[in-house]
Structures are given as C-alpha cells and as structure tokens.
Amino acid sequence: MTRDSDPDDEPTDNRRPQTDGGAAAGADDVTLDPWGSATVDDYRKLFEQFGIESFEAVLPEVPNPHYLMRRGVIFGHRDYRPVAEAMRNDEPFAALSGFMPTGDPHIGHKLVFDEIIWHQQQGGDAYGLIADLEAHAARELSWEEIDEHARNYVLSLLALGFDPEEGELYRQSDNREVQDLGFELGAKANFSELQAIYDFDGETDVSHMQSVVTQMADILYPQLEEPKPTVIPVGPDQDPHMRLARDLAARMRYFKVTEAFASFEADPDERAIIAEAYDALSERHPDETIRCGDAARYLENERDPDATDPNATTTDSVIMMLKEAGKEPLRPRTRFLDRNATDEAFDALIEAIDGEKRVYEAHVDAFDLARAEAEELARQVEIDHGGYGFLSPSSIYHRFMTGLTGGKMSSSIPASHISLLDDPSEGYDKVRAATTGGRETAEEQRELGGKADECPVYELYAYLLSGDDDEFATEVYEECVNGERLCGGCKEQAAELMEAFLEDHQEKRAEWEAKLDELDIDFDSDRKRRR
Numbered sequence: 436m437t438r439d440s441d442p443d444d445e446p447t448d449n450r451r452p453q454t455d456g457g458a459a460a461g462a463d464d465v466t467l468d469p470w471g472s473a474t475v476d477d478y479r480k481l482f483e484q485f486g487i488e489s490f491e492a493v494l495p496e497v498p499n500p501h502y503l504m505r506r507g508v509i510f511g512h513r514d515y516r517p518v519a520e521a522m523r524n525d526e527p528f529a530a531l532s533g534f535m536p537t538g539d540p541h542i543g544h545k546l547v548f549d550e551i552i553w554h555q556q557q558g559g560d561a562y563g564l565i566a567d568l569e570a571h572a573a574r575e576l577s578w579e580e581i582d583e584h585a586r587n588y589v590l591s592l593l594a595l596g597f598d599p600e601e602g603e604l605y606r607q608s609d610n611r612e613v614q615d616l617g618f619e620l621g622a623k624a625n626f627s628e629l630q631a632i633y634d635f636d637g638e639t640d641v642s643h644m645q646s647v648v649t650q651m652a653d654i655l656y657p658q659l660e661e662p663k664p665t666v667i668p669v670g671p672d673q674d675p676h677m678r679l680a681r682d683l684a685a686r687m688r689y690f691k692v693t694e695a696f697a698s699f700e701a702d703p704d705e706r707a708i709i710a711e712a713y714d715a716l717s718e719r720h721p722d723e724t725i726r727c728g729d730a731a732r733y734l735e736n737e738r739d740p741d742a743t744d745p746n747a748t749t750t751d752s753v754i755m756m757l758k759e760a761g762k763e764p765l766r767p768r769t770r771f772l773d774r775n776a777t778d779e780a781f782d783a784l785i786e787a788i789d790g791e792k793r794v795y796e797a798h799v800d801a802f803d804l805a806r807a808e809a810e811e812l813a814r815q816v817e818i819d820h821g822g823y824g825f826l827s828p829s830s831i832y833h834r835f836m837t838g839l840t841g842g843k844m845s846s847s848i849p850a851s852h853i854s855l856l857d858d859p860s861e862g863y864d865k866v867r868a869a870t871t872g873g874r875e876t877a878e879e880q881r882e883l884g885g886k887a888d889e890c891p892v893y894e895l896y897a898y899l900l901s902g903d904d905d906e907f908a909t910e911v912y913e914e915c916v917n918g919e920r921l922c923g924g925c926k927e928q929a930a931e932l933m934e935a936f937l938e939d940h941q942e943k944r945a946e947w948e949a950k951l952d953e954l955d956i957d958f959d960s961d962r963k964r965r966r
Contacts, residue, residue: 485674487511487832498522501553502903503546503833511832513677517664518829522557529657529665530554531562533650535570536584539854540591542899543836543844550668550831552596561602562657563592567960568607568649572642578960586958590951591855594943604956607649612659617645617652623686624648624679632675654680654828662814662824668831677830684825689776689817690784692809695800696765697727699756708734708753713765727760768800769809780820787816836898837891839869859937866892866930873922885915885922892929900932
C-alpha cells in the first residue's frame with residue numbers, strides 16, 4: 436500500500452498510454468515486491484498472473500473519470516465496480532492510501548496523492564496515512580527521520596487539494612483503532628502465509644511481520660464504523676498487500692455466502708458441471724424432481740462429448756459426489772456457511788431467512804433467496820451481533836513513471852526524479868537535461884517523427900504537465916510523432932511548465948505549513964529515538 440520503491444515504467448504507448456504494456460513477448464515472470472525496487476516489464480502479465488483486470492473495461496461506468504484514468508495511466512483494478520456504482524448513486528464509499536516516509540515526496544507519489552484527492556472530490560471519505568511503523572520496521576529509519584519525511588508528505592498532499600476537514604490524516608503509530616484491528620487480523624494469518632506472499636524467512640524480524648498486519652488494518656480501517664466500498668490506489672508492486680487484505684476481510688466475516696445444488700460442497704468448476712446437468716434435465720422434465728443420481732447418469736451417458744472440463748478429473752469427481760448423494764433432490768439454493776459466527780448470530784440468521792430453508796450443523800440453505808439478497812442479509816446479521824461485515828477492499832493500479840535519465844526513477848539518483856521539494860529552477864534544469872525519445876538529428880526527427888512512446892519527457896506531459904487538458908496531451912504527442920515538434924523546444928516547454936508547477940505547489944505548501952499545527956496529526960514522535 437505504501438508507494439516509495441521508485442520502480443521504473445515501460446514507456447507510454449501514445450497520447451493515451453495503453454493498458455497492455457507493450458513490452459516484448461517472453462518477458463520474465465513478474466515478481467511483485469512491496470519493499471523492493473520492483474519493475475514491471477509487461478503490464479499484461481499482471482492481468483494473466485495476478486488477476487488484475489483492465490481498467491479500460493470499467494472506465495465507462497466511472498462518472499467524471501480522472502485524467503489518469505482516461506489516459507490509461509491507471510491501467511488496472513480489482514473489484515472497482517462497487518466504488519463506481521456508489522459514486523453514480525451518491526452512496527457512501529471511501530479511498531485510502533499510505534505513504535512510507537523514507538525520503539522526499541516526488542512526482543511519482545503525486546499520482547497517488549491525486550487519486551485520493553479525486554475520490555474525495557467525488558464524494559468519498561478520504562484517508563491519507565503515514566506508514567511510520569512500516570518505515571521503522573522494514574527500512575530501519577529513525578523516528579527523527581520519519582517525523583521530517585511525514586511532515587513533507589502531508590504538506591504536499593494538502594497543497595495538492597486534500598481537504599483535512601472532510602478527510603482523515605493519521606500516523607499508524609498514533610492510531611489505536613488501527614493497531615487493535617491489526618491484532619485481530621493477525622489471528623487470521625500465519626507465518627507460512629506471510630512467507631509465501633512476501634518471501635519472509637527465519638531472518639525476518641517480528642516487527643516487519645507486524646507491520647504487514649498493520650497495513651491490512653489500514654486498508655480495512657475506513658469500514659470500522661460501517662461497511663462500504665473502499666478503494667486503495669497503489670502501484671502494482673503493492674498488489675500482494677491487496678490480495679492478503681481481501682483474503683483477511685473474508686476470513687473475518689461471520690458467514691460465507693455461496694451457491695449450491697445439494698447438501699454437499701462443490702467448488703465453482705464442479706458447480707458449473709452440476710448446473711449443466713440440472714439445466715438439461717429440468718428442461719427435459721420440467722415437472723419432475725431432479726435427483727442427484729439422475730444428474731450422475733446424465734453426465735456419464737448423455738453429456739456432450741465435446742464439453743470441456745477445467746481439468747481432466749473434474750467431471751469424474753462430480754459424478755462420484757452425485758452418486759453418493761443418490762436420491763437427494765438436486766435443487767439450486769443459496770448457502771450460508773458458518774465461518775466465525777456466534778451461536779446467537781447463527782440462530783438469528785436462521786430466523787431472518789424467509790421462505791423455504793434447510794438447516795445443517797455448519798450451514799443454512801435458502802431456496803427463495805437470491806445471492807445478492809443473501810449477502811446483504813448475512814452482513815446485517817453479522818453487524819447486529821458485533822461483527823465487522825467487511826466488504827472486500829478494491830484497488831486501482833497506476834503505471835510507474837520512467838526516470839528522467841531513462842530506466843527507473845530512483846530517489847538515489849537525483850537526476851532521475853523531481854522532488855516536490857526541489858527548487859523550481861532545479862526542476863527546470865532536470866527536465867532540460869532529461870533523456871528523450873527523439874531521433875539523432877533534427878532532419879531525421881522531421882522525416883521520421885519522434886518516439887513519444889519511449890520518451891520520459893512526453894510522460895511528464897501525459898502524467899502531470901497537461902493536467903486535465905486531454906487536447907494538449909494529444910497535441911504534444913501528435914506533433915512529436917509527426918515530426919513537427921523537436922526535442923529542444925519540447926523540453927523547454929516542459930521545463931517551464933514544471934518550474935511553474937513547483938512554484939505553485941511550494942507556495943501552497945508554505946500556506947499549509949502555517950496551519951499545520953491546527954491539524955489532528957503529530958509530527959513530533961515521542962517514541963524512543965534510535966535507529
């Protein structure tokens with residue numbers, strides 16, 4: 436969830452950066468390390484390997500989308516539709532992201548700042564947190580260093596438009612509710628799981644592991660008062676945190692709602708095969724009771740031989756289950772599985788289910804209740820009996836920015852990035868000295884056009900300098916690739932815009948600095964001063 440690993444980006448593809456990455460086929464498998472200097476050579480692999488969905492598909496559902504969404508800089512998501520639906524219907528939702536205070540905030544961090552602020556402007560509850568426990572545990576920063584960097588991150592977030600009266604700013608170390616929730620979540624995770632996700636080993640200190648469950652608590656913190664769709668804007672290197680948070684949110688629930696056809700359990704692939712048999716037999720015998728044995732015989736003798744199973748043994752296992760169930764009626768139903776419910780909550784759920792139902796030791800089957808209605812009923816019963824009722828948190832993923840010198844943007848290479856604290860004239864000079872996607876000569880550029888999709892300077896236009904003006908971003912791109920724009924003039928224009936941006940940003944930082952003491956956040960930690 437924190438975003439300070441200074442990863443590099445493959446180049447933008449055109450005036451609207453493409454969501455498929457565009458890297459060469461055969462790139463190495465992607466490894467996502469939340470604390471390393473991760474790179475993503477091919478964004479398409481994130482869709483294939485980790486189940487991240489293309490943001491382009493959900494974009495039409497987003498009211499007034501941010502320019503980072505329109506231009507494909509935000510390229511992927513997990514389960515963003517509930518957030519978009521809440522926006523459209525003026526219903527509660529939240530956005531949260533965190534910042535590990537290990538250095539100065541830079542233009543890469545601005546992407547996350549902008550995403551939080553935009554969601555706040557769309558009516559969401561906005562949270563900006565300083566991951567100081569993580570910085571101390573994972574990066575071994577002293578509390579003096581953390582205090583200084585935390586102050587700078589918050590000032591830039593405020594200067595860019597975060598409204599502290601409508602949102603919440605906090606430090607992990609000062610938020611007792613987050614720490615208590617982290618303790619509860621820690622009971623649902625174990626070392627083997629953290630080892631598999633984060634490659635922890637016998638040398639990993641306990642505080643580092645504790646910082647992970649604290650981040651899980653951060654992600655779920657906006658739902659402590661009431662469950663609501665919550666989005667976490669992050670870089671793709673933070674996706675391991677999101678996968679774990681979604682798992683833990685589900686494990687904390689009192690009930691799991693699923694679908695079934697009989698008293699036994701079946702996984703989604705098995706249910707699909709059972710549904711196929713049920714539908715075929717129901718169409719053939721609409722007034723007769725379909726039994727499990729009937730479905731087993733259908734699958735053995737009448738199933739389309741061209742039907743494709745998810746794996747070679749799935750149908751065989753389904754047939755075996757159906758045969759064992761024998762004469763049990765096969766009927767679609769919604770199932771409530773007891774995960775963590777108290778006896779009182781389980782009894783209340785049974786009482787709350789209207790219509791036909793069947794009660795088992797560890798689950799309840801409802802025959803007249805749709806899945807969505809069942810989800811809401813389970814959540815309400817849970818909340819009424821002291822549970823959290825968490826919704827799975829959503830996430831959106833933005834591309835990494837390329838360093839101004841080419842390659843990765845790194846805080847250890849000052850020329851590769853622009854700090855939001857840089858003197859405006861220094862920002863100007865860095866852009867003027869930046870690598871471009873231009874040709875070797877002006878004549879060649881005019882003849883062949885520039886390579887905007889390989890240019891860190893064009894990225895500055897697309898990600899920052901064009902602001903909300905899509906026409907300007909398009910104009911820069913087309914003039915470049917058509918040979919009308921030469922690199923010298925393009926960098927001069929970008930440098931002047933960057934200088935103006937930094938001047939304006941730092942003026943606003945200075946205005947907020949005078950009011951910082953009024954905020955409910957402490958920048959002078961009383962923790963023991965040691966590395």
